[in-house]
Amino acid sequence: MSNLLIVLIDGINYAAWLFISAVGLTLIYGVMRVLNVAHASFYAFGCYVAVTLAGFWFSHNYPPHLSFFALFGASFVAGFIVGWILERFLLRYQYAKDEVVILLITYAVFLILDDVLKLIWGVDPYYASDPYELLGNFSVGEMIYPNYYLLMVGAALILGLGLTYMLKMTRSGKLLVSVIHDREISSAMGINVGRFFSLTFSFGCALAAIAGGITTPTISVVPGLGVDVIVLSFAVVVTGGLGSLPGTALAAIIMGVVRSFCVHYVPQLELFVIFSVMALVLVFRPRGLFSLAEARKI
Amino acid sequence: MKLDKSLVVMLGLLVAIFAASPWIPQWILFIITLAGANGLVVLGLMLFMRLGLVSFGQALFFCAGAYTTGMLSLLLKVSDIILLMVASGIIAGLLAYLLGFLLAKYRAIFFGLLSLAFSMILYGVLVKSETLGSTDGFTVNGLTILGLVPDPTQMKIVLFGITIIVVMASLLFVNMVLKSPRGLLLTAIRDNEIRAEYMGASAKSTIHLIYVIAGVLSGFGGAIAAMVSGHIDPNMTFWTTSGEFVFIAILGGIGSVSAPFIGALIFGVIQTIAYGYSPNTWQMTIGICLIAVILVLPDGLWSLMAKMRKNSRV
Numbered sequence: 001m002s003n004l005l006i007v008l009i010d011g012i013n014y015a016a017w018l019f020i021s022a023v024g025l026t027l028i029y030g031v032m033r034v035l036n037v038a039h040a041s042f043y044a045f046g047c048y049v050a051v052t053l054a055g056f057w058f059s060h061n062y063p064p065h066l067s068f069f070a071l072f073g074a075s076f077v078a079g080f081i082v083g084w085i086l087e088r089f090l091l092r093y094q095y096a097k098d099e100v101v102i103l104l105i106t107y108a109v110f111l112i113l114d115d116v117l118k119l120i121w122g123v124d125p126y127y128a129s130d131p132y133e134l135l136g137n138f139s140v141g142e143m144i145y146p147n148y149y150l151l152m153v154g155a156a157l158i159l160g161l162g163l164t165y166m167l168k169m170t171r172s173g174k175l176l177v178s179v180i181h182d183r184e185i186s187s188a189m190g191i192n193v194g195r196f197f198s199l200t201f202s203f204g205c206a207l208a209a210i211a212g213g214i215t216t217p218t219i220s221v222v223p224g225l226g227v228d229v230i231v232l233s234f235a236v237v238v239t240g241g242l243g244s245l246p247g248t249a250l251a252a253i254i255m256g257v258v259r260s261f262c263v264h265y266v267p268q269l270e271l272f273v274i275f276s277v278m279a280l281v282l283v284f285r286p287r288g289l290f291s292l293a294e295a296r297k298i
Numbered sequence: 299m300k301l302d303k304s305l306v307v308m309l310g311l312l313v314a315i316f317a318a319s320p321w322i323p324q325w326i327l328f329i330i331t332l333a334g335a336n337g338l339v340v341l342g343l344m345l346f347m348r349l350g351l352v353s354f355g356q357a358l359f360f361c362a363g364a365y366t367t368g369m370l371s372l373l374l375k376v377s378d379i380i381l382l383m384v385a386s387g388i389i390a391g392l393l394a395y396l397l398g399f400l401l402a403k404y405r406a407i408f409f410g411l412l413s414l415a416f417s418m419i420l421y422g423v424l425v426k427s428e429t430l431g432s433t434d435g436f437t438v439n440g441l442t443i444l445g446l447v448p449d450p451t452q453m454k455i456v457l458f459g460i461t462i463i464v465v466m467a468s469l470l471f472v473n474m475v476l477k478s479p480r481g482l483l484l485t486a487i488r489d490n491e492i493r494a495e496y497m498g499a500s501a502k503s504t505i506h507l508i509y510v511i512a513g514v515l516s517g518f519g520g521a522i523a524a525m526v527s528g529h530i531d532p533n534m535t536f537w538t539t540s541g542e543f544v545f546i547a548i549l550g551g552i553g554s555v556s557a558p559f560i561g562a563l564i565f566g567v568i569q570t571i572a573y574g575y576s577p578n579t580w581q582m583t584i585g586i587c588l589i590a591v592i593l594v595l596p597d598g599l600w601s602l603m604a605k606m607r608k609n610s611r612v
Contacts, residue, residue, distance in 0.1 A: 071355070103595075105592055108584075108585040112581075112585035112589075114581055115581045119578065282412050282415070283403075286408060
């Protein structure tokens with residue numbers, strides 16, 4: 001019984017991480033129909049910003065408990081700015097192109113940004129575990145867990161609920177929903193679709209960066225760390241149904257728990273199982289768990 | 299069978315390179331052979347693109363071919379190059395045949411992402427298999443051909459020759475497929491699948507067929523890559539490898555069966571130069587080239603040649 005609890009706790013923690021990493025991707029796809037491969041670079045960028053700031057923060061003896069806000073805020077802002085630049089000067093002119101072609105453009109951006117990160121921060125690993133250790137531990141039965149687990153889950157909940165609130169309750173959220181449904185009609189009704197696009201893209205990139213910022217204290221920041229994250233995010237987002245927030249959350253939970261079972265009982269299958277879940281879901285629901293039917297166009 | 303002028307030129311060029319191979323420096327031979335291997339995979343991708351599909355998991359069959367070669371020589375001590383090639387093609391083709399039942403139903407971005415999932419499943423398996431060297435992979439050596447054991451220098455020329463032969467055969471075969479009624483369907487399906495079906499054509503069986511052809515070609519490519527570089531590892535099926543293949547396909551364009559090989563050769567040259575000058579920014583070079591091609595030459599480098607020919611005629 002207690003074993004099951006351990007598996008579940010690990011699974012939920014991993015699910016929270018998966019959701020945080022993937023939510024920006026699904027948001028951008030949902031609104032713009034752009035599958036943003038550069039998500040990986042923004043994630044890595046967020047990591048580097050956070051790790052650099054953490055070094056600065058703790059060496060200057062600023063109040064340690066405020067470091068969380070500083071780290072996450074800095075990654076968010078940095079991601080937002082770079083995302084905005086990318087949209088404003090490159091992507092904005094490409095929307096008429098095919099979905100797959102835009103994907104390839106973001107893939108090219110990913111290749112470029114990944115090397116830019118190497119040029120700025122070099123190839124050595126960085127660590128910033130101070131915030132991780134700062135929070136202490138909690139225990140369930142005999143197992144001891146870092147409180148950072150709770151912070152991850154909390155962050156995932158805040159992001160998920162916050163985004164849902166923004167989309168369903170606020171004025172700009174409702175406008176955004178109308179843009180999602182029909183760009184042309186929204187535009188005809190006087191909604192500035194271009195501005196929504198550029199804000200959504202920047203915001204999605206900022207979410208990727210903040211995911212990096214939140215993860216930073218638990219990992220060593222090395223070049224190429226985005227590469228592994230992006231395929232996992234793809235798996236989660238596609239399984240959930242591209243563009244669906246509840247779908248992404250459900251897929252993250254399923255994959256988190258299934259992976260955790262695997263890691264505890266059959267550790268050889270760790271990576272295998274995540275993509276098997278994705279393939280299995282796509283076999284039965286070709287567009288993912290929470291997808292809407294699409295009309296055939298003749 | 300009618301051949302295009304460009305295809306005849308390409309075949310002539312390949313024969314000429316092969317005839318000159320004893321005088322070509324080793325490192326150039328290596329680049330050309332690898333370009334041939336990559337080109338075979340991209341030839342399959344080009345067929346997909348004619349259908350309006352992009353696969354982000356074609357490295358699956360590339361890797362399946364490479365590992366078939368590697369495992370046969372490691373576990374069963376099969377060392378004959380021709381036997382290994384044929385086996386790799388068959389295994390990759392079989393895998394494609396099985397997966398094709400599923401993938402032929404998918405279109406647009408979902409086709410790409412489901413094939414990505416399958417290639418990552420193979421990656422997940424290979425990374426965790428200790429007997430196959432896990433992430434380090436293993437080396438492939440001790441190759442023979444028809445009972446002969448060539449020394450390393452001769453070996454390179456033998457492999458080069460076999461690559462040229464396979465590439466020429468594939469060019470002719472794919473050209474034949476594209477000129478056949480089934481091949482003409484590809485563009486029709488891309489433009490409007492429902493109309494194509496109303497004419498009595500089956501999109502699903504066409505895509506399945508192309509999937510198997512692409513799988514076999516990729517299997518050959520993987521076998522060549524394994525034998526030429528002498529080393530295989532799970533990265534061969536990682537999504538970045540598939541990304542490189544898509545890059546080459548975009549670079550070459552889909553205008554001709556020769557385009558993938560020209561794209562692959564240019565990719566090899568860019569990679570060698572960029573990697574030699576600054577190993578930390580070669581990805582950036584590739585990325586910039588990709589954006590430049592998409593923005594300036596959306597139909598790939600091949601469209602340049604088509605344009606030049608048109609101008610010279612006027």
